[in-house]
């Protein structure tokens with residue numbers, strides 16, 4: 001059959017969830033193992049499946065839709081810009097990029113922004129900037145630079161990034177691996193200090209302020225400030241991957257703000273561990289479009305000169321317009337403050353449940369990035385089975401590594417909605433009580 005005679009199936013022809021699942025199964029690579037929920041519509045904290053069943057979304061596309069599904073202001077910005085000009089390539093200028101760069105650098109208080117698309121690309125960009133800075137500014141001999149990373153990290157899926165993962169599934173048979181990384185235990189400042197003292201040629205440390213994929217592993221309050229001060233003492237770039245934790249998710253504008261009371265607009269306060277390199281993605285677009293960025297001051301960003309790094313879509317007018325609106329929404333709707341208040345409420349409600357039940361051992365997290373640890377062996381299917389039951393009861397969540405379930409609703413959730421969700425979650429967990 002030639003393409004000329006190919007008949008396209010219409011999306012309206014998909015009448016059942018099973019039909020959609022079968023299509024993906026037959027024609028798509030099997031690189032994910034989704035819950036059997038086929039979503040066709042989203043609005044705020046809700047999503048609907050093909051059978052019109054309504055759910056609370058408690059994953060928020062891994063914290064990309066902090067602003068809620070299809071936020072009207074973000075959709076509008078995207079619509080308007082995509083009808084005017086969508087892509088110009090960086091071979092020319094466009095009239096939106098500079099306005100976005102001014103806004104975002106003032107918002108996060110860095111001198112410069114380098115726009116990319118996916119999170120992994122932004123991490124790769126940070127690694128390249130860090131290495132180049134090491135050779136040209138710190139004076140490390142060429143090709144000798146090492147970057148410190150942390151055990152159980154998740155920074156994306158590219159060949160270099162999976163080289164320093166310790167997740168077997170992410171790594172195995174994708175070698176040979178990119179050299180130049182030293183892995184240190186997370187939440188262990190002494191181990192970090194030892195590595196910094198014993199190794200020459202360390203260029204930077206790349207860290208998640210809370211390890212989301214690892215199971216919302218939340219370090220001690222003084223760990224990130226210690227990482228920051230150790231990096232400073234050893235003239236090593238402190239690079240924060242805030243792709244999942246950033247943009248109000250943890251109850252502050254950035255997780256490196258710590259538990260300060262800036263209510264989301266932290267400005268070099270005592271608890272703020274300001275990164276030398278800040279990596280953003282996910283909610284930078286509110287889930288409307290792939291937008292990521294690396295921010296740094298001139299002293300670091302100046303090492304990148306024309307022709308040395310780029311991306312066809314990076315900094316395109318639609319991405320720039322969407323990101324600006326997504327950041328405005330976070331500010332205008334006080335999403336950091338909401339995440340902080342409702343996150344405290346969520347954990348206190350679940351702790352009440354945990355006191356009288358044994359199916360969950362603990363709840364942890366900050367703001368509205370939380371997880372519960374299920375009281376069963378790591379390789380049991382209990383967490384998965386609970387997520388299937390939650391789905392039946394109208395709430396979508398997914399297990400992360402082992403028997404941990406992450407709960408991360410859109411930050412536009414209201415207190416009433418959150419209490420409704422607490423009810424769904426605790427009633428469902430009761431079904432699994434031993």
Ligand SMILES: *Cc1c(COP(=O)(O)O)cnc(C)c1O
Nearest residue numbers: 118119120154155156241243244
């Ligand atoms: C999701 C994520 C990434 C990768 O982002 P992609 O857009 O999937 O490439 C990197 N780091 C962290 C902490 C993430 O959560």
